[in-house]
Amino acid sequence: MTEILVLAEHTGDDVKKVTLELITLARRFGEPSLVWIGPGAEQGQARCAEYGAARIYVAADPAIDDYVVAPAAELLAQLVREKSPVLVLVAGTPQSKEVAGRLAVKIDSGVLTDAVDLQPGDDGPVAEQSIFGGATTVHSRVRHGTPIVAVRPNAVAPEPAPGAAELSPVSLAGEVTGARVTSRVVAERGERPDLTEASIVVSGGRGTGGAEGFGVIEQLADALGAAVGASRAVTDAGWYPHQFQVGQTGKTVSPQLYMAIGISGAIQHRAGMQTSKTIVAVNKDPEAPIFELADFGVVGDLFKVVPQLLDEISKRKQL
């Protein structure tokens, strides 16, 4: 059976949703083997089995995680040489894309990033990418080496399938080198889902008028079980922390539902959310470009529309 290597994203005790998406995608091409770097593989094993992982290569040596990207790429290169997989999949997050880039150089293979779909083709996997802020759809492929593809979170829905998810310890031959991580700081996110992984994202823009006005965005996100996003105008003004910026120079999201509240929809912003499945916009300017993308839009004052929406949601929840 042909083997597919999938680099796991995890929290130290569970797999992230994007990894289940990658396993689901990998099954189109062969038998998925996860590569789990760091602690927590035992705790994550059951869920990986549920979604069809055949095995999990576990590199638990903390030294690998203590150096920036280089050892992770070296470990993957080692596994590619030993196992000869037909495809390597990573999540389209900034750090995993970095791993993909280094791995490509190490094994002299082509790398594709930001795939929103991946299908078998006559000459190997064909990736679909959405470029220029979603204006152009491209199909591309790797023509040299073992294809390495970074897949955007939410590209496919995770589908359960039985797998053994057998744990197989691996270690890095040679020394770990490079830039060393001396400390890690996890930003307070509260109970909200991760922005790039969330099924629903509620984003606020300049129309919220300030940090105080941004409160309604958080309320709406919580009512929908959504992640909070913000436009660049908001994060540049310091109304909301930078790590929540959606757009060209921020995070790229592709949720089932994206709500743009008080966001005009400049190309900067659209580039980060245009592949969302359903888009709802509220803006007082009827000419705002965001309405060109919206499946449903309301031209009006967000401070009237959103509170009414919140009331309505809570009424419906009580039914």
Place this chain on the structure above:
Amino acid sequence: MNIVVCVKQVPDTAVERKLKPADSTLDRASVDGLINEIDEYAIEEGLLIAEAQREAGHDAAVTIMTMGPEKAAESIRKALSMGADQAVHLLDDGLAGSDAMSTSYALAQVLKQIGFDLVICGSESTDARMGVMAPMLAERLGVPQVSLASKLEVDGSALRIRRFSEDGYFEVESTLPAVISVVEKINEPRYPSFKGIMAAKKKPVQTMSLADAGIDPALVGLGGSATEVVDFAQRPPRQSGTIVKDEGDGGVKVAEFLAAQKFV
């Protein structure tokens, strides 16, 4: 200290960008080219480090390195007018259509020739958006990768950065030489002054061909790339949605839409 800043000229994101039907490469000719936005932060960071080095009594020079068509000279000029000392323009028709693997190979060949203590890149370009160039260069050059920096400190031959992570940040330490990538949070790029614009005209720009840089033509360009575009299409415009004016029931209407789509 020899600081090299990688600068890419990209099409203005404010205008419509297209691929060319003939070879599926980016149409760079028909649109205005600008310095990739995040690269301006890389230039600024290079200038700040050089200024601090000079203040401490050390020599420092900032070299701009660009690979691109003739037109990319405009971006070099702007970077020089911000205050960089000199530039290298890797210019050869054989490079057209290079993917990330080919581009990193070509740039690494130039870097090996011109030498460096620090290479600084923007974290990604607004056209390709791959975010792999700094890691690929670090791998090819065999030096530490100090990437996604939102804060940077150089202390003798030590380097400390704050590295972006999915759920917060890491503090990272490294030695020089190294390849750095910066995110836009790191500084506020300066505007070129009139004096800077005038001075830029006299600053040296070295043009290099494939042969000059010792680049194997078989490993670059459309033919030498490890990836290829199979086909592409303009995305059909989204089916126009329902836009309503708030008549006092806008919130209810949104709730009805969300309920019909099973989101609430």
